[in-house]
Amino acid sequence: MGTDERIRDMHILLVDDSTYNLALFETMLMDDGYTRISTALNATSAYDLLARHDDIALVVLDIIMPDIDGLEACRYIKSQAPLQDIPILIATAKTDLETLQSAFDLGASDYVRKPLVNSIELLARVRNLLNTQLELQLRRQGEEQLRKLNQELEERVQAEVEKNRQKDQVMLHQARLAEMGEMIGYIAHQWRQPLNVVGLLCQEHYDHYCNGELSRDIMESGTTKILDQLEFMSQTIDDFRDFFRPDKSKSRFSIRHAIETTLSLVGAAMEKNNIRVQVQCDATPEVEGYPKEYAQVLLNIINNARDAIIDNRVADPRIHIRVYTDHGKAVVSIHDNGGGIPDEIIEKMYYPYFSTKQEGHGTGLGLYMSKMIIERNMGGKIWARNRDGGAEFFVEMP
Ligand SMILES: Nc1ncnc2c1ncn2[C@@H]1O[C@H](COP(=O)(O)OP(=O)(O)OP(=O)(O)O)[C@@H](O)[C@H]1O
Ligand SMILES: [Mg+2]
Known part of the structure; x- marks a missing residue:
């Protein structure tokens, strides 16, 4: 619908105590193409129409009326929140400036003089006011759409955040x-x-x-x-129990001690599988972080090494753990001879739930959690490579 059509489709309320005037105004407007016109012979029935129709876009208001006059009606309309923005066109026989001034002070938008000699003045003003009103409506609609869109977006973000938290x-x-x-x-x-x-x-x-x-x-x-x-x-x-109870705060701890703690727990299981675990300490660094979480990371990596060794039925199973410092960083390398990591998964193995193990034998969370613990919680790094028929994992701490 074009602007002109839209304007012609807007709802106009004519208020005048003279049926003659009402008919005259209505005819002029209808001759110009306006289709939706309501009329009221006094302020009370005008209020009633305003209450019943929320689409009235313009009120053409006579000033001199019995009971409630136009100025009073103007004051009323401008004092009602839902009606405030409806423009009021004063139609008055009074030419005294004082009355006009009062009408404008009360919020009237424009005026026409009666008797109407021709329709030009009325139609020009009505059109002008309706055009402004239409623009206002369109802007409001746009703003409302934008607000809704924003709200939806915010809700979606909230929902995503919550979903992630739950995950x-x-x-x-x-x-x-x-x-x-x-x-x-x-x-x-x-x-x-x-x-x-x-x-x-x-x-x-x-x-x-x-x-x-x-x-x-x-x-x-x-x-x-x-x-x-x-x-x-x-x-x-x-x-x-102590080992799996997370640390509440960061502390300084010895890497060597963390390795010893881990091995004291898994040593028996390694022995049972004939896995020889060697520890070589080229340095004895201390780092800042969560010692139990750190030991759990070592445990995850050692467990993976054990699983690879058992899976591949390695004849002389070995896990070599080396501690050293590199450019001021404390590094632990854990090297097994379990056959190594297939090239195509060396990137993917850190993804949550990525596991090549049989159903029920791996959650695929071990390396994911380990990476989180070392990289996100402690500012370190984990990476791996294949060497000499096995995988070698590196855990570096700042
Ligand atoms: N030392 C290793 N040698 C060969 N493959 C390995 C080694 N360490 C990890 N992987 C591969 O990476 C995958 C992911 O390891 P991750 O520890 O995240 O999960 P998982 O061991 O399968 O399950 P779990 O949650 O029980 O640890 C393993 O399934 C395995 O394919
Ligand atoms: Mg694992």
């Missing part, structure tokens, strides 16, 4: 579960030996008893041995 939460949870699964596996390894010992001691006691040899000495030494084993088993649980 992080889920991932953390999965990683924790996987860690717990690992933890139980390690505890099982650590416990196998002491459980055997306790079993043997019980058997021994029983045999002594059957042979009538169960002396107080045997009883005491056996019980002490059993309690020692139980103490060791209980300590294992504490160690693991």
Whole structure:
């Protein structure tokens, strides 16, 4: 619809106490193409029409009317929030300037004089006011659309943020579960030996008893041995629990100590798989960060090495850990002989949920979490390469 058509389609309210005037105005407007015209013979019915139609775009208002005059009606319209912006065209026989001034002071936009000699003046002013009104409406619509768009965008961003937060939460949870699964596996390894010992001691006691040899000495030494084993088993649980409890704040820690902590937990499992773990310390650097998280990263990498070694049924399995400094940075390299990382996944292996392991054997979060911990939380770097029939991971700390 063109501007002219739109203007001709706008709703005009004519208010005059003379039916003759109303008819005259209406005819002039209709002759010019206006189609939507309402009329009111007094202010009260004008208010009523304004209340019922929210699309009135112009009020042509007579000044001299019984009961409520035009000035009063003008004041009323301009005081009502939803009506305020409707332009008012004063149509008045009064030519005294004072009245006109009052009308403008009250917010009227323009005026025409009665009696109308011809339609030119009326049509020009009506058109002008409606045109301004149309522009205002279009601008408002534009602003409203923009506001809605902005709001939608904001809501979408909010929703995305929330979704990501939940995803992080889920991932953390999965990683924790996987860690717990690992933890139980390690505890099982650590416990196998002491459980055997306790079993043997019980058997021994029983045999002594059957042979009538169960002396107080045997009883005491056996019980002490059993309690020692139980103490060791209980300590294992504490160690693991402690290991998987995250640090609350950064602290200074020794890299060597972190390696020792990790190995003290996984040593038994490595031994069981005949994996020789060697540690070579060319330096003994200390760094600033979260020691337990750091040790977990080493654990993730060592576990991956172990898995690769077991998968490839390596004959003489080895993991070589080296600590050194490079340009003031503390580096740990972990080199296995498990066959190496296929070229096509060397970039992808850090993606969350990327795993080449059998269903149920890997969450694919190990390296992702490790990268997050080292690079995002501690400002370090993790990378890997293949060398001598195995993978070599580097963990660098500032
Ligand atoms: N030392 C390695 N040798 C060969 N491939 C490796 C090695 N370390 C990692 N990868 C590859 O990278 C993939 C991703 O490792 P990541 O630790 O992120 O997950 P995962 O070990 O599969 O599962 P989990 O969440 O249980 O650690 C592995 O599935 C494996 O294909
Ligand atoms: Mg892993």
